[in-house]
Amino acid sequence: MIDYEKELNHEQYQVVMEEKGPLLVLAGAGSGKTRTLTYRVARLLECGVNPESILLATFTNKAARSMLSRVESLAGLHTRTITGGTFHHIAHVILRKYATRIGYQRNFSILDREDSRQLINTCISELRIEQKLKKFPKSNIIGDIIGLILNTQNSLEDVLAGRYPYLLDYTDDINQTALLYIRKKKEMSVMDFDDLLYNCRLLLADNPDVTNILSGVFKHILVDEYQDVNIIQAEIIDMLACSQENLMVVGDDSQSIYSFRGASYENIINFHKKYPDCKIYKLEINYRSTPEILHLANLSINKNENRYPKKLKALRESGTRPVAVYAENVLKQADFVAQRIEELYRSGVELSQIAVLYRAHYHSMEMQMELVRRNIPFDIRSGIRFYEQAHIKDITSYMRILVNPKDELPWSRLLTMYPKIGKATFKKIWSYMSQKDNPLEVFLSQEFMNIITAAARAGIEQCRQNMQEILKLPTEERIAEKVIHVLLNKGDYRSYLQRNYSDYASREEDLIHLAAFSYRFNNMEDFLNELALLTNMDAGEGFEDEQDEKVVLSTIHQAKGLEWSYVFLIWCADGMIPLHRTLKERDGEEEERRLFYVALTRAQDQLYLCCPALDYRRGEGNIVLSASRFIKEIETFSAEDDKRPYEQWTLYNDYQ
């Protein structure tokens, strides 16, 4: 038995022991939110609740897994049958079962970002919108807009006015494109990320019998990071939790940083209106940071007008004051951080206790170079996602064709890899192949070569050979690992990698990892679908040895929920954080300040805010940067004052 009273503080204990929901827990940064959630799940199991009746919605799949494994070691009970993961994952599981109810095939596939971008591109060209002449937005922007319409339930005009005012002139064309895109997805029986949520809500709203069954199954619903839930996700929860007895949501409105995905902190603010008899608990004791760090963070977040009043109290002993470091330029900034990391390492600090955070991926460039130069190992959690890399997508295209030969996108990817086959040639080939029931059979048939122009034949022949090698595998051996093996060793993919990439060896390694990873799944179809829903952080698990001593480089967004002893926030310049273009959006500055707050509250012992004074940009030369307004606005004390919230160091080139 767990001694809850001993292991939790009073606030946490109350939440864990509370008999019935609905429950709203307002948990400040570092207040033991995850701990509370974990213990509550453990407590439910101890009380004899069937694990199958628990639904745990988290922000990443990894968060769910690590929470559940902690529950297991805590309570010594099995958690495998608990449904846990992201909303997208949960929606996906539900939709697999009931897809036919909303007019989709049971084997619908999931479009990842690249797939949906491509599909939008074909929509644009089919509508003959003159993209270049009229500076019509790119497909990824259109994709974002369509996503926002869905996720915020606003009209196209509202979305454009709030976020893309400069695109209002294109309303009609964007609308046409969106409609065509939606129609095509339905015809192809595919869903993009947003459709997973939207269709799940649609399913529940239109099919009371399904909702009844599911809400009967999930008697205990726990939602983490409720501040980053959007309207659709909130409604899915509302429908599933119709018994209301055991709904618990946890969040911190001050840490809501995903409004670009339709998230709204208003979900938290309005929770008690939706559930008038809900009980509200606050976790206001911060275990993580020194009072100095917390003081700075509080000063900053208090500048926001829209927030739930909270007073976070520091529990830890006094430590060192945060430091604002002004470096001469970007290189100097990287140099300072790297040097400081070396000093810390020499004094016994573990590298895994140090993180460098930034607002945008490209902010990490100089930092990476400097760390490489000094041989400091680091783990970077940003940039393109593992499964989005070209070689992963190439290989999985073969698998996607095996699963669904009528899927145009993987065919297009594979065939255009070969010389003399571009867009136009593929279009011809596809219009021939797609007429038949099974394009794969057509592709392999004797007659097929007749329609191929002489120039393209060699490539097509090679691709056919690859395919045939795969099909030689007995059906039960057509699993990811074997397919990868065949493509590398019998097909031409290894030589393709060698010809095209200087880092082919590490790409090949990725593929081996991918094969190992695929063993988690029952079949290829599950594997492919879940791959699209994986996050960077999910993927890291199992691919790399995590124990390794490494400094972490991460965007602030991906640092959510994590903590380190030493945190360096780089590029604290106005225009970088807050990012210049976000200020044009509604409530843009407040969201950026929340982001800043999230970054500050990741630090346990020491926090450095680094700001380069000069930045070099092509075309413009040197640009003078000034410190972030978020730093300047809390500079309420004079430089001599002992109580000022941060120290200032200036690193200019005078003495080195």
Add this chain to the structure above:
DNA sequence: ATACGATTTTTTTTT
């Protein structure tokens, strides 16, 4: 008309 390759540009954050 089509494909290719050398070039410039991209970029906020993510399921």
Add this chain to the structure above:
DNA sequence: AAAATCGTAT
């Protein structure tokens, strides 16, 4: 690092 762009070759 990958996509978009543009000039050139076929």
